[in-house]
Amino acid sequence: MPIPRRTLLALPALLPAARAAAQAPWPERPVRFIVPFPAGSTPDTTGRAVAAHFARAFGQPFVVENRPGAGGNIGTDAVAKATDGHTIGLTINGPLSTARALYPDLPYDPGRDLTIASLLVRAAQLLVVHPAVPAQDLAGFVAHVRANPGKLSFGSVGSGSGGHLAMADLMARAGLDMVHVPYRGFPQATLDLVAGRIEAMVVVSAGILPQVREGRVRALAVTAERRIPQAPDVPTLAEAGVPDAASYAWNALIAPASTPPARVARLAEEAAKALAEPQTRGALEAGGFEVVGSGPEEAARFVAAETRRWSGLITRLGIKAEA
Template identity: 70%
Template sequence: MAGRRWRRASPAGRRAPPVLQAWKSPAGGWPVTPHRRTLLASTLALGAAALAAPRPLRAQPAWPDRPVRFVVPFPAGSTPDILARALTPHYGSVFGQPFVVENRAGAGGNIGTDAVAKATDGHTIGLTINGPLATAPALYAHLPYDPVKDLAPISLLARSGQVLVVRPGIPAQDVAGFIAYARERPGRLTYGSVGAGSGGHLAMEDLKARAGIALEHAPYRGFPQAVLDLVAGRIDAMILTVAGILPQVREGQVRALAVTAEARLPQLPEVPTLQEAGLPGAVSYAWNALVAPASMPPGVIARLARETRAALETPEARQATGTAGFEIVASGPEELAAFVAAETARWGGMIERLGIRAD
């Protein structure tokens, strides 16, 4: 072989990987012996295997590598805020970084939820409720975010049945009695809520449609003033979360007629469901969910979902949900997405049918 020089053949001038090139000798050729043929085949096979083998993945940076902003679109002391702060100790322990609650209240939760949707720092998550995820698209003509495109679902957290209550001066002792009383006074009874499209407003509109009664809506800026007016007899009825009215029910200041959950609530075991009261399908809940910007990596979403389920099992979370009258209903991202889609279809259809607007 002395004196022979080697060159690589490359089709159309393009250099291919050396081990896959057809090696040639200068004019005159190189005798191909069985030994050389075996050596060449082995070399080609090893080269092909090396190229086919998966390259080691570049190590991904740990998440989180700095504090996480945990946006709650309601004021400090609200039910979503209490639940978020009950989850943060577990998150901080397992992720090794603090989860800092940031209250961004306003527009029924839309302002804070929009802040989550538009976050680009890779370290923002949010706890939100029915409205911003399921009913806002139908209520607002110019919602600044798209719940489906701009947010990544992580986990459903907790839900609470609501309570139909009436002022003490209403003689009805049950739902049938209330319906009969309202039918005798079409359009003369009023009910309160915390605004158009709120959970209590939509649940009462659903009740009205099923029972065939006419009630006038009186929107308020918040629960406290609405409850005060109900107790004082300035409005006739409300549907609201059990935590928002339980003290007044127990003190006899208002009368609870039914709950909107599928089963009776442990806080009010003597109060029947609307379904038991003769209105099948009249089921609704107030609920909370954990979301992130749509750009959050799927691996981070999956881990957050797992750790959220674990966080909801802690004594802090169980006490927070129990005190607020909520039950834990942890889920995965896919289940939350399906649930929100179903809620959007149900309540969005009603909102459009009734022409309800919030802007």
């Protein structure tokens, strides 16, 4: 049916209003910035630094809202479900790259319900052992575990956590048999490692470096692609004879999938500026983090690769999350 002439004549008058609506300034009111971990945690520290810059750059408050629980899944789900156009967030590896494989009833689909705006920071992990373990390097550790199948234990901050998966990957590659002891948090796992109740752990470098420097635990390898400035004497896994096994803990800036691409790009741009501020960058690097500040396309490719890698490992090894 032909469009009425009066409608056609009205279109030119309507176009400026439509264009203005499409280009309306954002945000129009305060923005919720959801961090799915407690105040004072590393993701919270990174998120607050970025949120403070956003508030200056966009001219509206970015209010950090801590929504901890379920390894970050609760807060990440809140971002995925947001429909107000004024909610973004920060999350870590698990909720984006492994949760779907670990939790069949996950209430959101990371690939469908979320947009990855930027990979903000990443941190290497260290393979550390109690000093009683008679191994000065990774080769010695592998030999010792092989000589004592099923007798040594390693800790993590939970089944399916980054440290658990990194150790499971190493064990699969090297044919090792160790007992996994999951903890509900990093402090208790560290206490038991220092006390010798467990023999080994793969853990984010920033959390264990003080114990390494004090000689309370021994670092055998770092999971980064290159040696890290905070522990320059610790070889990488590749240098120690295990190539293509690098892994990181990382933080990503996220938004609901409905967020306009131009807005996502602007968020990524401003996040990179926030991370480049000398005080912020210095604090993050001192804490063992490598500042990335990627764009949306690079971040999406990275998360997709991480999802394929770790979900495949979880499926292949039959790893289950705690009930």
